[in-house]
Amino acid sequence: MYTSLTKGALLISLLTAGLPSFAQNTVLDQYIQLAFSNNKGLKAQNFELEKSMYALQEAKSLFGPNVSFLGSYTKAGGGRTIDFPIGDIMNPVYNSLNQLTGSHNFKQLDNVKVLLNPDNFYDAKFRTSLPLINAEIYYNQKIKREQLSQQQAAVNVYKRELVRDIKTAYYQYYQASQTVAIYNNALSLINENIRINESMVRNGVRNNTTLYRSQTEKEKTDADINKAMNARQNSKAYFNFLLNRGLEENVTLDSNLLITPGTMTTNDINGREELAQYKSATNAYRLNEQLQRAYIIPKLSTFIDLGSQATGARFDNNSRYYLFGVNLEWNLFASHKYKNKIKQANVDLQSISNESSKTEDALRLQLYQAVNNYNTAVKDFHTAQSQLSFAERYYRDQLKIYKEGQLLYIELLDAQNQLTQARLQTVVAQASVQTAYAAVERAQASYKIDNNIQ
Secondary structure, eight states: OHHHHHHHHHHHHHHTOOOSSOOOOHHHHHHHHHHHHHOHHHHHHHHHHHHHHHHHHHHHHTTSOEEEEEEEEEOOOSSOEEEEOHHHHHHHHHHHHHHHHTSOOSOOOOOEEEESSOSSEEEEEEEEEEEEEOHHHHHHHHHHHHHHHHHHHHHHHHHHHHHHHHHHHHHHHHHHHHHHHHHHHHHHHHHHHHHHHHHHHHTTSSOHHHHHHHHHHHHHHHHHHHHHHHHHHHHHHHHHHHTTSOTTOOOOOOGGGSOOOOOOOOOOOTTOHHHHHHHHHHHHHHHHHHHHHGGGSOEEEEEEEEEEEEETTOOSTTTEEEEEEEEEEOOOOOTTHHHHHHHHHHHHHHHHHHHHHHHHHHHHHHHHHHHHHHHHHHHHHHHHHHHHHHHHHHHHHHHHHHHTTOSOHHHHHHHHHHHHHHHHHHHHHHHHHHHHHHHHHHHTTOSOOOOOOO
């Protein structure tokens, strides 16, 4: 009997084994990196980041030249014409020349009627255009860069939430696994009690009532084991779900995660990516305000056309041409349209600044509460350790008295239940410490992730 109790004490001692300080665990870190590669929610965030990168590249490309091919063909009939009386003008002259020369070398001409619409006419050209001065392109690129930074911060926010969820799920699975082990250990104690009671019944020291009660307790413990195993299976499935792998995949447990905790003081929130998001958003709104104010800056661009135009399918030196030009657009008055746009942009800037300040206050509160919850969890854990120590000594004393026939079985059963509950409470308290620390780690953004903006 003492062997079973020793195994239980060994189990709890493993649960409360101490390390000097919290550190990123190798096994758990590997699972986190696997989630970074496989988690579908994180992949969706990375798709948005990739989209933002392409948007920035698009904004940069607007500074470069643009080459396009333009072509048109027209076939016309009817419509307005230009009448040119070339025959009325030149025929009298030609008649006089023919009389003077005694020949018919100068033919008679018909009056000309020319359509204004081009008939059987084509115009094909390559146009190259280049912006020289354009405030919209300049500010658009800067805004896209801030949006890229904002999306990168959003990816890191999701990563940190994922780290906390994975750690919490891992500790819950650890707790569920240890709960199964504790109930199995309790079942071993009950089986030992049944053996002792059977021996006492045979020797006439006890009646069958104690034996029936111990067998009933065994059935109850079997039911508790089934519930604990179900909870362990569900927690494992959720952990694997976060890693985007098979729900039945094995999960490696590392006892080094269960450490002797210490108190913690409130740190800062300067590393929170949410603040970086608001910083980038504020910069983007500020740039948008500057963009609206830049309406007074003229737009200047240049272009050159290289092409050919002629009637029919003619293409020769006479049809080919080039055309170079400069375009200027300068908005001087628009009935206060731009002034109202500037006011709207200024309101947006004030709004995002207010949201940023409000979020910063909320994050400070979150960290303050997380640290308090962690310190409370640490105290609860130490209390659970003390209760477990008392419960172990109490059970050993009660068992010794019971074997001597000087204690009712109901009293021994009460001591045994107290021991089992103390063990369960210790496991719960230990997992609560780990979970609370993960919340503090999330609140102050202290877990190391890849923050590089590409």
